[in-house]
Amino acid sequence: MPESLEQRLIDLLLQYKAFKIEDFVLKSGRVAPYYIDFGKINDGFGLIALSEIYASKIKELERSEFNESDVIFGLSYKGLVIGEACVTSLARDGINKRFAYDRKEEKKHGESGWFVGEIKDGDRILIVDDVFTTGETKEGIIKQLRKYYKDLRFGILVGVNREECDEEKYSCYDWDNIKSITSITKVFKHLAETGKIDAAAIGKFKNYMRQYGTNEAKKACEAIWPLSLSKVIKN
Numbered sequence: 001m002p003e004s005l006e007q008r009l010i011d012l013l014l015q016y017k018a019f020k021i022e023d024f025v026l027k028s029g030r031v032a033p034y035y036i037d038f039g040k041i042n043d044g045f046g047l048i049a050l051s052e053i054y055a056s057k058i059k060e061l062e063r064s065e066f067n068e069s070d071v072i073f074g075l076s077y078k079g080l081v082i083g084e085a086c087v088t089s090l091a092r093d094g095i096n097k098r099f100a101y102d103r104k105e106e107k108k109h110g111e112s113g114w115f116v117g118e119i120k121d122g123d124r125i126l127i128v129d130d131v132f133t134t135g136e137t138k139e140g141i142i143k144q145l146r147k148y149y150k151d152l153r154f155g156i157l158v159g160v161n162r163e164e165c166d167e168e169k170y171s172c173y174d175w176d177n178i179k180s181i182t183s184i185t186k187v188f189k190h191l192a193e194t195g196k197i198d199a200a201a202i203g204k205f206k207n208y209m210r211q212y213g214t215n216e217a218k219k220a221c222e223a224i225w226p227l228s229l230s231k232v233i234k235n
Contacts, residue, residue, distance in 0.1 A: 005060075006182040009053050009159055010190050016040045019187065021201050028134060030212060033204040034184070036160055038078050038130035051085030054128060055093070057157060057181050058086065065179070066155045069126035071119055074101040075141060079129035082159075086128060100125075102141055114144060121150040132158040132178060134165075160184060163209070163217035185209070185220045192225070 003011070013019040018040035024032050041050050062068045072090075074083025080101045087099040100117025119125070125145070127138060142154055154177060161180035188205055191197040206221050213221070 005053050005057055006186065007190075008049070009181045010187055012041065012046065012049055012053070013038075013160075013187075014196075016042075016046055021197060026133065027136075030164075032162075033201065033208050034188075036131055036162075038082070038159065047081070047085050048089075050082065051089040053181060054082060054086045054157065054159070055089035057179070058090065058126065059093075059095070061155070061157065061179055066126065066177070067124055067153070069097060069155065070123040071098045071100050071117070071125045073117075073125050073127045073141075074099065075127055075129040075138065076102050076104055079127070082130065083128045102144070115148070119145070119149055119152075122152070123149065124153045124155075127154060127156045129156070129158050131160045131162055132156070132180060133162045135178075155179065157181075160187065163214050164212045165214050183217070185217055185224065189224050 010019075013036070018037050020035040020037075021033065022035055024035040026032055038050075041047060058069070058072075072083045072087050074080035074086075083099055083101060087097050090097055098118050100115055100119050103114055103116065127141065129138065132138070138156055142152075145152055156178050158178070158180045159182070161178070161183045163183050163185060188197065188202065192202060202225055206225060209217050209221050
């Protein structure tokens, strides 16, 4: 049986050391007990593998849950690389889509503005990025795009959903069209089942998710790792 897209992505992150068990300060100020950096996937073979995973997921979604997108939008900066690689991979399969991305600062000369690429009123835009945490950045881009174009429709595809919520600001429950290739609980489950993580690290992850995780993620953690962690970790 061929590997699932989810397993392929987890293996790729581990191969390129793009996933680490260590404390990491997020943009929100939270201190997470793990670190994801898609920027570590930084050579040709890795980018080809990553683009094929994302492109396969896009084709899968467009057959079922999303309408076909007109534009693949790469969210700067990590998503920019992913998006550009995606449209190239899709084109090899005969699927031609436009590609666009955002600038961090508005350009005042030449091809001026906040965005690069062709976007039209009424476009269906699929935003691609590495991870989803609170959704703040993605919400900001959607609001900005809607200032310049009319009747846009959006979907969002990320590699890893961190399954976090901030009830006072941005909650993943507010998004109807968030899709991910895998989730952080599934990444940790894989690490536990393959003996790549110890009970202390899982306990730290569970405590973090108890504080910041979505309700679904909290339930998943308790189901995967009951009180006795030693039973689910290979020696």
